Amino acid sequence: MKNIFIRDLHSIKTVVIITLLLVSFYSNAQLKGGHLLGAMGLQSGTQTPENTLSVFLPAYFYNTTSLRDNDGDVAVANPDLNMFLTGVGVGWVSDLKILGANYGASVLLPFASNAIQGNYVNSKSPFAFSDTYFVPIQLGWHNKKADFIFSYAMYLPTGKYENGASDNSGLGMFINELSAGTTVYFNDKKTLHLSALASYEMNGKKKGTDIKTGDILSLEGGFGKTFYVMGGTTDAPAPKSIINAGLIYYMQFKTTSDEIPLPIGNAVFTGNKDRVMALGAEVNYFHISSSTSAGLRWFGEVESINRFKGNTFFLTLAHVFSFKK
Numbered sequence: 001m002k003n004i005f006i007r008d009l010h011s012i013k014t015v016v017i018i019t020l021l022l023v024s025f026y027s028n029a030q031l032k033g034g035h036l037l038g039a040m041g042l043q044s045g046t047q048t049p050e051n052t053l054s055v056f057l058p059a060y061f062y063n064t065t066s067l068r069d070n071d072g073d074v075a076v077a078n079p080d081l082n083m084f085l086t087g088v089g090v091g092w093v094s095d096l097k098i099l100g101a102n103y104g105a106s107v108l109l110p111f112a113s114n115a116i117q118g119n120y121v122n123s124k125s126p127f128a129f130s131d132t133y134f135v136p137i138q139l140g141w142h143n144k145k146a147d148f149i150f151s152y153a154m155y156l157p158t159g160k161y162e163n164g165a166s167d168n169s170g171l172g173m174f175i176n177e178l179s180a181g182t183t184v185y186f187n188d189k190k191t192l193h194l195s196a197l198a199s200y201e202m203n204g205k206k207k208g209t210d211i212k213t214g215d216i217l218s219l220e221g222g223f224g225k226t227f228y229v230m231g232g233t234t235d236a237p238a239p240k241s242i243i244n245a246g247l248i249y250y251m252q253f254k255t256t257s258d259e260i261p262l263p264i265g266n267a268v269f270t271g272n273k274d275r276v277m278a279l280g281a282e283v284n285y286f287h288i289s290s291s292t293s294a295g296l297r298w299f300g301e302v303e304s305i306n307r308f309k310g311n312t313f314f315l316t317l318a319h320v321f322s323f324k325k
Contacts, residue, residue: 030274030306031118031213031258033201034131034155034175036060036085038312040220041248041282041297044197045181046147047140048320050095050102056318058108060085064310067119072305079308085112085130093140101139101150108133115159115169119307128169130159146184149197153177163209172207181221195221200255214256214273222248222282244284248297250312251277274306291320 038060048054062083067076087110096103113127138151155177159170181197197220203213224246231240254273280299287293299312 032116033203033213033216034171035199035201035218037250037252038297038299038314040197042222042224042244042246043183043193044195044221045149045183047104047149048093050093051323052093053321054091054318056089056316059315061313062310064308066309068304068309070306081114083114083116085110087111098139101141104138106135112169117168125167125169128160131170132156132158146182148182151179161207174204176202191226194223197221210261212259214254214258217253217255219251222246240288242286246282248280248282250299276301276307277303293318
């Protein structure tokens with residue numbers, strides 16, 4: 001009888017220890033949203049010109065240097081988890097006016113490797129099709145001193161996702177996102193500018209689970225200068241290319257807690273809210289006669305709470321087709 005009691009006591013202790021470990025893990029777990037930080041920078045509050053169709057090829061690389069805890073201290077040094085994303089995108093801006101703004105839309109079909117799902121150091125995935133980014137509504141206003149933009153976007157769960165798998169290429173959830181921003185100009189030629197874009201991401205439950213990522217607020221923009229490189233003849237000079245360069249930033253805050261049901265009764269534990277802040281630089285080159293552009297952004301994260309900290313690189317190649325009358 002005594003041996004049975006001791007055996008039962010050991011079993012109870014084991015269950016308690018496992019429970020505490022699970023609670024500790026899940027209560028500090030953080031789930032990633034779909035918003036790709038670094039995709040916006042200089043003139044983030046400006047829509048491309050009307051009657052244009054842009055075809056772009058992005059290349060995103062995120063290099064993790066550490067995993068930070070609730071206090072911003074290093075929890076895991078050199079986690080060796082680097083994410084890469086590329087794809088094909090198309091953006092269109094029409095001359096159709098809605099509330100005085102030009103209507104536009106865009107879509108990005110991405111492919112990613114090592115898609116970061118959350119604070120999971122051992123989560124790596126092969127290069128595969130990821131979640132589709134679709135903007136069915138984009139409105140852009142242009143004034144003498146400022147531009148304004150508003151958009152509604154959807155992230156469609158087209159990438160592979162299985163709960164608990166380490167090779168997922170998608171997040172397995174439908175996401176709604178509202179964005180609004182502005183670019184303010186400090187001179188008549190609009191060559192000196194400051195921009196800010198706010199995006200609010202509302203996440204649905206992950207496929208086949210009751211797991212839900214908290215809502216996320218992202219802020220992106222920069223302060224820059226536009227330069228015109230002149231060409232042509234001495235009698236008839238004309239700009240042949242445009243260079244846009246400056247300092248950029250991004251910030252992201254989780255506004256509601258993650259909801260992660262544990263396999264312990266019906267208890268639901270919510271993760272601590274994470275945040276990140278980054279500063280960087282950007283340079284863009286646009287060749288006027290060929291209507292092609294290339295842009296490079298770099299961000300170094302200066303603060304990271306309960307999430308990875310690292311460097312973001314974003315390269316974009318684009319060609320613009322103009323249908324102006």
